[in-house]
Structures are given as C-alpha cells and as structure tokens.
Amino acid sequence: MPGDTIARDEPTYHLRTVRRSSGRASALAFGALLVAAGVWLMYETRGTTLWFDEWQWATEYRNNSVGDFLTPHNGHPTLVPVLIYRLLFATVGIAHSAPYRAVGIAGHLLCVALLYWYVARRASLGWAWVAAALILFLGPGWQNIVWPLQIGWLLGIAGGLGVAIAAGLIVEVWRTRGWKSLWIVAVPLGLFALWWVAYQDSSSVRHEFGLVPGFAADSAAATLSAIVGLAGSLLADDGAALAWGRPLAVAVAALLLWRLWRVQRVPTRVLTLLAILAAFWLLTAVQRAGIGPAAASRYIYVSAVLVVALGIELVCDVAMSRRAWLVVAGAMALILVANIATMNTGARFLREQGLLTRTGLTALEITRPVVRPDHPAEGIAGYPFVVVRAGQYFQMERDLGTPAASVEELAGAPENPRRAADDELARIHGVALQPAGETSGGAAPTVDRATGGSVSTSGGCVTFTPGTQPGAALELTVPANGVVLTAQDGPATVTLRRFAYEFSDKPVGRLAAGDSGLLAIRSDLAPNPWHARVVPEARLTACGR
DSSP, rough: OOOHHHHHHHHHHHHHHHHHHHHHHHHHHHHHHHHHHHHHHHTTTTTOOOOOOHHHHHHHHHOHHHHHHSSOOOOOOOOOHHHHHHHHHHHSSSOOOHHHHHHHHHHHHHHHHHHHHHHHHSSHHHHHHHHHHHHTTTTEEEEEEOOGGGHHHHHHHHHSSSSHHHHHHHHHHHHHOOGGGGGHHHHHHHHHHHHHHOOGGGGGSSOOGGGHHHHHEEEEEEHHHHHHOOOOOOOOOSSSHHHHHHHHHHHHHHHHHHHHHHHSSSHHHHHHHHHHHHHHHHHHHHHHHOOOOOOOOSHHHHHHHHHHHHHHHTTTTSSOOOHHHHHHHHHHHHHHHHHHHHHHHHHHHHHHHHHHHHHHHHHHHTTTOOOOTOOOOOTSSTTTOOBBHHHHHHHHHHHHOOOOOOOOHHHHHHHHHHHHHHHHHHHHHTTBBBBOOOOOOOOOOOOEEEEEEEEEEEEEEEEEOOOOOOEEEEEEETTTEEEEEEESSSSSEEEEEESSSOOOOOEEEEEOOEEEEEOOOOOOOOOOEEEEEEEEEEOOEEOOO
C-alpha cells in the first residue's frame, strides 16, 4: 500500500537528508579554513618581491611576439603563466607583490579545494579533510605555495594537464571506454607534440639515463617523507628528507603490494594514479637527474597531491572504527605541526630573499648616474642563475615601477642586506686604491675610531701608530675628495663599509711598506658617507686631498 511504501522509505530519506546537511556543513567549515589559510599565507609572504625566473619574465618577456608566449621556460610550456604575468605587469606593475602572491596562493587553494571535493565523492568527508589538510599545509612544497611563479604547476594540477597526467588518462580511458576512445587523449598530446617540434630545444633534454631509476626512487622517498612531516624545508640538499624517506618508501611499497594482492581486481583509478606518478617521476628524472636534487620542493608538491589521492583510493573502502579515526587525528596533528613550521621556514626564506633583492636594487638606484648599463646586478637574489643588467632594470623600472627599498629602508635593514648592498655599491663604483698623486690642500679626515694605537693630527694628515698588541686598526670617514693612505714602515690592508655596521670581508686594496694609495669614490645619489678601516702593521698616515 502507499502508506507502507512511505514508511519503508522514511529511514533512507532521513539518512540522505542528514548526509546532505553534514556535507553542506563540512563544505562551509572547509571553505572557512581555506579563507583563513589564504590570509595566513598572504601574511607569511609579506615583503617578498620578484625572485629568480620572475626577473627573466619581467626583463625579457616584454614583447607581443608569439615566441614570448610559446617559447619553453626550463623545458616547460608556459603560455598561461606568461599571460597571467603579462596581465599583472600591465595592470599593477612590480612595485608591490600582493597581486602576484594572491594569484599564486589562489592557485594553491584551488588545488586543495578540488582535492577535497574529489575525495569527498570517492571516499568520505573524514578522508576529504585528511587529504586536503595534508596538501593545504604541505610545508616542504612551499615553493609551489608561496612563490607565484609556480602558478603553472598549480594550474596543471587543477586542470589535469601535463604529459604525465596524459599517461594516466590513457590507462583510464582504455580501461573504461576502450581503445577506440583514446583519441580523447591523443588530440591534446598531438598538440603538445607539435609545440615540442616547433619550440623545444632538443639540447634541454638530459641524457643521464643511468641516473633516472635512482632519481625517481629518491623522488618517491622524498615525497613520502614530506607528506608525513619529516622532510623539513628542503632549502638545503642535506639528505634529511631521504634519510627518513627511503625506509618509509620501502614500507609503503610493501603495503601497496599487499593491498593490491588482497583485492580481486585492481581498480582503474588506482592504475591511473600509479601511471601518472610513475610517468611524473621518470620524466622529471630524465630532465633533472645530475643537475638538481630529487627532493626539490616544486616537484614534491605535485607528486604529494598524486600520492595522497592514490592513498585515498586504496583505503576508501576500509571500515574505520572510532578508535582508528582518533589515531588518524593524532597523527595528523603531529604532521600539521611539523609541516606548518616548515611552511613558515620557507616563507621566511622568501622574505629574506625579497629584502636582499629590494636593497640590492637600492644600490642601482643610488648609483644611477654612474653605473654602467651592462653592469650585472649581483644584488638581485638569484644571481648568477638569472642576470639582470642595470640598463635592463632601468628600462623595466620606467615601464613597471620598482620594488627597490628607499635609502632610509636600506639604512634600517638587518646587517646582511646592508653588507650585500655595500658590496654591490663597491662593485659598481669600482672601488680600489689608486696612485696617490698630490696630497696637499685637503682637511684632515675624520677619525671614527682608533683601536690598539695612538693618533696624532698635523695639518691635513692623521698619523696612526699601532701599539704592541695585535688588532690595531684605524677607522676613518672617507672625505668627498678622497684620502691618501701611506704605509710608512709596514704593509696595511684597507676595507670599506657604507650602510653596514661591519666592514666588508673583501679588502679594496693592500699597501706595501713605504707605498701610498688614493682612496677616492665618486659621488652618487645617497648622502651616506663611506668609511674605511685600515689595519697597518706599522705607522700609517692618512691625508685629505
């Protein structure tokens, strides 16, 4: 009877209603987490600026030719990332990094949201939270999260693009639709092949095939280490990720084989993800083995997404007790604490690189009247892998603005950026001891500090006589017209500083006993004087010109 049917369907109806309501609440909570994570990541990347390859894009990819958009970058097609950067260059310039950071972080959040949605459909809401949280706070993958240039990788993951993903799609289409439907994959692969023939430089393909198996295995090991919070920031190739990752990889491989042996028929999606992972690790090894570490942050992120998705496919039909979920929650807490700290380390490193770059550009701005157009800006983080010359920078600055720090910001920066700026200023000015020439007519230089000796002034000269104890030194403010230094009875070494508190480790010159040298530095746009430190082995005279 109709009434009996209604009564029989009521439990199912209520169950579906509860699940729908639970899924909606979970999605809202997860959306709030994504927003909070995005705000945190924007804060963590404050003060950053263009880094490494981004400078090449800003200085070289400036034309509207087809080649600018289709030429590979490090062997990869970069049409969409270049379009994004060209749009940002044209609309917001490069003085501020917030728009670039927002785009990169949004790409990361998109990948995490899609992973959550995928796992919620394939497994459960609980596993969706686990999978998404592992990638959302994947500290060892910080390059793809806080470096906007990596938007290409993020869009590739979100859009299911790439040769490695195509390898998995071949398996998926063949097993679910048959070989006649492989055209679905063949068409985009054919377009990629045409691009490869037209634009790829064959010399960029590595031939270290003997290193490929070991590199691929180490990539897998480093990925597993990163997922469980044991890889660290991967800033230094110290082997820490592999020390944990290799035994972990052996254990996971054994569990994988055992799991596949227990199922009657290996699910298609498992084979798809295995094919993508194998192709990604092997192709990366072919390109990078012998020239870079297997535990590279940008590659770890990609394979971590795939490994997590594969793990979900293997456990989605396993019944989980409340106690088991408590164990998973405890493990997740430990992993997240470790990886959030690692994310902070990576972001802090990028902030430090940004400050070095901004103060390095200040050196170019200060020396604008005197710097040679072909001078390579060593102060830009990424040198010598990416070389930006002064002329290129000034042209770019006219078009896009500049993130350069002000002179006041440079003066108030930590010691390391100030020392780097001093070194760059000394290179630009070509500071060195010159032949002395005439010394009469100048005022005596100002003595900043005398250590381990006595000072006397006569006319326009200062005489420093070291004592018997080691460590004697004379520190002077270099006059605008220069200072003539004479080592009377023994050699002397001269070092400089301008914005830094400490003097450079690189001497600008050394005087032999009885020799004189002129230390004169051209004026530029900053009022800050230079300071010299002279370490003599015997009596020294410093005279104003």
